[in-house]
Amino acid sequence: MQLFGTDGIRGKVEITNISNEDALSYYLEKRILTPTLMRLIGEAVAIELINRHENLNPKVVIGWDNRPDNIHLTKALTQGLAIQGCDVHWAGEIATPGLHYCVLKSGYEGGLMVTASHNPAHDSGLKVFDELGFKTYPERENEISNIVMNLVSEDRELDEEYLDKLSKPSTVFDGSIKYQNGLKNRLESIQEMWDIKLEDAIGLEVIPSNGLLLDSSKGANVDWLSSWFSSNGLTSIEQSSECLQINLNCGAGNFSPTDKWSWDDLESEHVLLNSIKQNLQNIDRSKSGQIIAAALDGDADRCLLFEILEDGTGIGIVDGDRIADDILQAGILREPQKDWTLAASIESDLSLTSSLKRLSENIEDLETAVGDRWLSLALCKQAIPAFIQSNEFPGLIGCEDSGHIVLPILSSQNKWGLVGDGAMTLISTILARSVLKSLDVNNKFTSGWKLRKSVKEVDRKLWDGNNELSVQIHDLAEEWFTNYSNCTKLSNVNINGSKSLLLLQGTVEKLPFSLGIRNSGTEAKISVSLRLSPGCKELISKDPSELVEILCKHLSRNM
Structure with a gap:
């Protein structure tokens, strides 16, 4: 039994008083x-914490x-922790990287x-962090899941009055204030390191003169992030x-990550696209590459x-791969002697990692499973999560094209943790673009071709990356490439952390491509992701999107 998906526990909330057995079956089924x-x-x-920390x-x-229902879940979570003896503190309504900061600093x-x-x-749902600020990994998730199953099997009754008392924490504090102070310290550190300030972005035309449109997804940052940016030199409007x-x-x-819109195609219910459309008269369409807006996700970690x-015909997404490339370029230009390590997930652009020598000979690249926790673990370069020991800002960055960017954060003297933080990602990108603009440099990579498609309403138990269905998918893909290119063999590659992943790699006239199929961590769907390096698509006699369609239809019929 496994409660956790790719990034924690998630489900549709129902506030109802049911038995332990029903609660577990409701979630699993x-x-x-x-x-x-x-x-x-x-x-x-x-129980797991007590056993591990003694x-x-x-x-x-x-x-x-x-x-809307999070306070009910939080009280129930507090009850469970307190029953077993934990001292529970509440940080209040906060972004996920803000909670990470509280763990790290307190x-x-x-x-x-x-x-x-x-x-x-x-x-x-729930994301669980350890004392170093790292998210859970499969071994710990399995242990927690097994303990839940054992608790359900126990015959016990808990008094409602007793539970009500336990639903209150021992301490309540405003974690968001701690987070804002921590963000300020990180901003000042990178400004000093790169000799650039947020306020320089307008003069360098990195952002428009009237500021940046900001979309905090109505999350925990919505009431303060825009004014915080504006007070620290980056004019922004929530x-x-x-x-x-x-x-x-x-x-x-x-x-x-691949979305683009023409100026005439911005009609949308999405608040940010609608705001851009309403603001068109203030946008100088000749300023190619200018960042006009930014969007965080709901818990603000990307x-x-x-x-x-570039051609001025509209706007496009700057995805996590481009963001990482900008930060790498700026970091190398400001500190050319520093060694860097880039961790990128199996869904990142193949050209990002294959072209790193255009920036420096001193960049190590690592490929990881999907999920920012795997980026962090790879950057630790150890079997288990650990602080990085360094007297200076470590040359480490992790990225997913979805906008997850993992960067070092100082925990204590010479000890660095790793965190994905949407606000810090925005800060770092604006500063990086400002560095590049000030030096009139932009040595960006040439994008490859990629397509990702999901098949919904499937039975995920019928796919594990190694079973008969997986073999069929391997054979179908290999046959397609044999028929329409000079590639006749696809290799199966193992990636740490992706038990259900089938990752196939091959080359067409020495140009690499990659095909990944994996289950969603929490939803009844499976995704197919095909990535081609630059120039590879032109050497294939059929549209590669046809292969993605063939595989999706086969999965739909058999799952």
Whole structure:
């Protein structure tokens, strides 16, 4: 039994009083999340913490985003932790990277974030952090899941009055203020390191003279982030304040990394696209590459930017791969002797990592499973999560094209953690673009071709990356490439952290391509992702999107 998906626990919330057995079956069979299950998860996390730390009273902090039912789930989670002896603190409504900061700076043995990221407001879930600020990995998730199952099998009754007392934390504090102070410190550090300031961005035409349109997805940052940016030199105007709820027609979760729009094609219910359309008279369409807007996702751990296209015909997404490339370029230009490591997921542009020598000979590249936790683990370069020891800012960056960017964060003297933070991603990108503009340099990579498509309403148990269906997909893909290119063999590649992943790689006239098929972590769907390096598509006699369609249809019929 496994409760966790790619990034924590997620499900549709129902506030109902049901038995432990029903709460577990509701989640496993229908992905319905109840306070009863959240209490059980709280108990399981507490037991695992106590066993691992050999501390009978571990200190745990909980934060949550502004989903309508989160306070009920938070109280239930608090009950579970307290039943087993935890000292529970509440950080209040906060972004996920803000909770990470509280864990890192306040000596907690664990942190729990009640959120479902970019999912609709009727969903919620849980992200679990250890004392170093790292998310859970499969071994710990399996242990927590097994403890929940054992708790469900126990015959016990809990008094309602007793539970009500346990639903209150020992301490409540404003974690968002701590986070804002931490963000300020990180901003000042990178400004000093790169000898550039946010306020330089307008003069260098990195952003428009009237400022940046900002979409916080009606999440925990919506009430303060825009004014915080403006007070620190980056004029920005929040767009999601009037949205009805988190992630509804707002935020990065509604966009694909490859999205583009012409100026005439901006009609949309999405608040940010609508705001851009309303603001067209203030946009200088000749300023190609200028960043005019940015969108965070619901829990603010990732960010996508919007720039004017090179030909001036509209706008396009600046995805996580481009963001990482900008930051790498600026970092290398400012500190040419520093060694860098780039971790990129299996869905990143192949050209990003294959062309790194255009920037420096001193860049190591690593390929990881999908999920920012795998980026962090790869950058640690150890089998288990650990702080990075360094007297200076480490040359480390992790990226996913979805906008997850993992960067170092100072924990204590010479000890660095790693975190994905949408606000810090925006800061770093604006500063990086400002460095590049000030030096009149932009040695960006040439994008390859990629297509990602999902098949919904499937039975995920019928796919594991190694079974007969997986073999059929391998054979279909190999046959297609044999028929329409000079590639006759696809190699199966293993990636740490992706148990259900089938990753196939090959070359067409020495140009690499990659095909990945994997289950969604929390939803009843499976995705097919095909990536071709630059020039590869032109050497294939059929449109490669046809292969993606063939594989999706086969999966739909057989799952």
